[in-house]
Amino acid sequence: MGLRTPLFDTHVAAGARTVDFGGWDMPVNYGSQIEEHHAVRRAAGMFDVSHMCVVDLRGDRVREFLRRLLANDVAKLTQPGKALYSCMLRDHGGVIDDLIVYYMDDHWYRMVVNAGTRDKDLEWLREVAAGYGVAVEPRTDLAMIAVQGPDARQKAASVIDPAIAQRALEIEPFFGIDAGSLFIARTGYTGEDGFEIMLHADQAVAMWQKLREAGVAPCGLGARDTLRLEAGMNLYGNDMDETTSPLESGLGWTVAWEPQDRDFIGRGALAAQKASGDTRKLVGLLVEGRAVLRSHQKVMVPAVGEGEITSGTFSPTLQRSIGFARVPAKTGDRCEVEIRGRLVAARVVRPPFVRNGKVAIAL
Amino acid sequence: MSNVPADLRFLKSHEWARLEADGTITVGISDHAQQALGDLVFVEAPEPGRHVNAGEAAAVVESVKAASDVFSPVSGEVVASNADLGGQPELINQDPYGAGWIMRVRPDDKAQFASMLDAKAYAAALAAETH
Numbered sequence: 001m002g003l004r005t006p007l008f009d010t011h012v013a014a015g016a017r018t019v020d021f022g023g024w025d026m027p028v029n030y031g032s033q034i035e036e037h038h039a040v041r042r043a044a045g046m047f048d049v050s051h052m053c054v055v056d057l058r059g060d061r062v063r064e065f066l067r068r069l070l071a072n073d074v075a076k077l078t079q080p081g082k083a084l085y086s087c088m089l090r091d092h093g094g095v096i097d098d099l100i101v102y103y104m105d106d107h108w109y110r111m112v113v114n115a116g117t118r119d120k121d122l123e124w125l126r127e128v129a130a131g132y133g134v135a136v137e138p139r140t141d142l143a144m145i146a147v148q149g150p151d152a153r154q155k156a157a158s159v160i161d162p163a164i165a166q167r168a169l170e171i172e173p174f175f176g177i178d179a180g181s182l183f184i185a186r187t188g189y190t191g192e193d194g195f196e197i198m199l200h201a202d203q204a205v206a207m208w209q210k211l212r213e214a215g216v217a218p219c220g221l222g223a224r225d226t227l228r229l230e231a232g233m234n235l236y237g238n239d240m241d242e243t244t245s246p247l248e249s250g251l252g253w254t255v256a257w258e259p260q261d262r263d264f265i266g267r268g269a270l271a272a273q274k275a276s277g278d279t280r281k282l283v284g285l286l287v288e289g290r291a292v293l294r295s296h297q298k299v300m301v302p303a304v305g306e307g308e309i310t311s312g313t314f315s316p317t318l319q320r321s322i323g324f325a326r327v328p329a330k331t332g333d334r335c336e337v338e339i340r341g342r343l344v345a346a347r348v349v350r351p352p353f354v355r356n357g358k359v360a361i362a363l
Numbered sequence: 364m365s366n367v368p369a370d371l372r373f374l375k376s377h378e379w380a381r382l383e384a385d386g387t388i389t390v391g392i393s394d395h396a397q398q399a400l401g402d403l404v405f406v407e408a409p410e411p412g413r414h415v416n417a418g419e420a421a422a423v424v425e426s427v428k429a430a431s432d433v434f435s436p437v438s439g440e441v442v443a444s445n446a447d448l449g450g451q452p453e454l455i456n457q458d459p460y461g462a463g464w465i466m467r468v469r470p471d472d473k474a475q476f477a478s479m480l481d482a483k484a485y486a487a488a489l490a491a492e493t494h
Contacts, residue, residue: 017398028401029401032401032402032456033401033402033427033428034402034427222401222427222428226427290405291405292404292405292425292430294429294430313427314404314405314425314426314427316427340423340430
């Protein structure tokens with residue numbers, strides 16, 4: 001038996017099929033993954049993401065600490081509540097984890113890291129934080145519910161304390177607010193508008209039920225995966241890990257090279273990789289025919305070399321298979337993927353595949 | 364819990380088979396199999412006229428999550444495959460023992476059908492698998 005979130009019994013009572021995810025027993029679907037996917041694209045769905053690890057970082061030198069720790073630069077965060085997506089790297093440039101960090105005030109940042117990497121993340125955070133006198137506090141007392149979709153914010157606002165609801169609706173994209181009993185952020189992992197709501201674990205079931213009554217569809221990790229892939233978002237462990245750098249993982253845009261004197265961990269390795277030029281890259285793929293991309297399938301790029309699918313699925317929105325592949329840097333706009341003993345043609349496309357309910361690539 | 368109809372025979376690999384009045388055998392995947400696979404998105408059924416061997420991968424069902432071979436429980440000639448699955452693979456999720464049938468085979472040897480698991484034995488195999 002794995003770890004369970006405060007919502008586990010609620011999921012089982014709702015008929016969820018559960019799977020192990022990073023040591024946690026999590027709902028994969030409540031019946032139909034495709035219907036859950038469409039609920040998020042067309043109206044509103046919710047995910048229990050309480051397995052993710054919220055970490056509060058506090059100290060006088062917390063900003064300096066994060067500017068050393070992260071490949072992206074928290075100096076970009078000048079307004080309280082603003083969030084930043086970043087990779088956290090080893091010295092050799094490999095990705096320890098990808099995360100979101102919120103600037104709360106000059107002495108407090110809040111970070112959300114992945115469930116499967118929690119232990120090594122905390123170990124690394126503490127190791128680096130020691131040099132800056134920064135306190136690392138995992139918030140195991142918090143649960144988290146992601147409410148996503150075009151109707152998500154309105155529906156969520158309808159069930160929370162009216163004193164907070166108006167403030168919640170005024171949150172700008174990629175900002176979060178600390179509203180006492182709730183931390184509400186306009187962030188997500190689906191390519192749709194919505195909130196991620198952190199709250200005390202003992203309030204999670206009541207919040208979930210109220211959202212359910214407001215017509216928000218419970219969605220499992222299955223739909224979460226197809227939604228994030230359509231949205232062109234990486235999954236740690238599939239699309240990048242400690243053996244790959246952000247530059248090879250489609251995450252070059254998250255590396256802040258300026259100012260040049262900011263010595264973040266991994267900078268030297270990334271700079272060397274960039275200078276060598278001949279690296280690999282992560283691209284989006286769209287399959288031409290009736291076959292489904294899956295992780296680890298071999299990719300053939302004629303006259304260039306070979307690569308590998310890192311994530312693949314059937315896209316419920318496009319009704320075609322999509323995926324990410326790590327391929328040689330010189331890969332052009334076509335390749336072939338070995339799927340169950342056959343070579344299937346695929347087109348290289350620039351993610352996202354779908355954004356805000358609309359197809360974002362040429363089909 | 365998944366549905367295991369008493370009048371069908373099964374393989375441990377989760378195919379079901381029904382002996383029809385004309386001596387042919389209809390084949391599909393069990394309710395347990397469709398639940399485990401999740402939403403089906405593609406089905407590759409064999410062409411009528413093809414000869415398949417017992418234990419041979421005769422069809423492929425692919426869900427959002429995974430692709431899976433469908434093994435023929437008997438040797439024989441494929442006399443029909445379910446054309447509706449081309450446009451509506453979800454029929455397998457909705458009605459695995461009815462509208463979601465995959466192929467019909469005229470068996471070379473009727474004894475192969477009799478050697479399949481009955482519903483009770485399949486239910487016991489499922490119980491053993493999930494514990």
